[in-house]
Amino acid sequence: MQPVARDEDFAFHALLTPNRSLSxxxxxxxxxxxxxxxxxxxxxxxxxxxxxxxxxxxxxxxxxxxxxxxxxxxGRRHERIMLTDDALWVSRVLPSGHETRWKLNPFWVRVEIDRPIEHESQMRLIEKGKTLIVGSFLSPKERGEVADALSAALAKAKV
Structure with missing residues (x-):
């Protein structure tokens, strides 16, 4: 079962995967x-x-x-972040294949990341006091880029 239709337009869609330096x-x-x-x-x-x-x-x-x-x-672990008009979907797939999904309200969600971004910095999605950490396996630069892009997409969706 998919959380959104395949042909649905996304305001934001990112597939986050761990870096693999060796093919x-x-x-x-x-x-x-x-x-x-x-x-x-x-x-x-x-x-x-x-x-x-x-x-x-x-x-x-x-x-x-x-x-x-x-x-x-x-390296099989991955996360997908999808922003539609009415929901922010986050899907996390573990190496075992187990998938966990979260549906967040884009009008209540805010993205936080410690600045300056360092190795220990975490990208957090916060909704009504609940926190979801995403992209923990990304490099600090990548976490910052995803956080900035998602923040901009959420701000645009709230208008």
Missing amino acids: WEGFRQVMAVVIAVNVMNALIYFTAGAWPVAFFCGVDIFIVWLAFKLSYVQ
């Missing part, structure tokens, strides 16, 4: 280098008679792969 091709290249270096080390230690060390080289490969896997799973 899948980059991941493959990094893993190829990690595997090559660890296999070479394992062969050196194995031929020197230190075969238990070779086992730990394989563990290193697994740990690096696991760290990247967990990072990419967390």
Whole structure:
């Protein structure tokens, strides 16, 4: 079930996703280098008679792969902010696929963010004393840009 019709015009629509600095091709290249270096080390230690060390080289490969896997799973998290004439919809999808939606009244919502914007600054949507924090995974600059754009769209909607 969608909160708004697909063809509905939005006064504001943003899909917020975490930054991913490494593409899948980059991941493959990094893993190829990690595997090559660890296999070479394992062969050196194995031929020197230190075969238990070779086992730990394989563990290193697994740990690096696991760290990247967990990072990419967390990268599936996203938030969507949609402003229509009568509602501000916020949708948060967790890496597990669980989605939570909020419907806010655009005439009561205000956007707050600490200035100057720093790493710890949070973008808050406040409606009648209730607070919803959005975009926590964005960079400070991106949070500021989204907050400014959403504030402008809300101000325009209230006119």
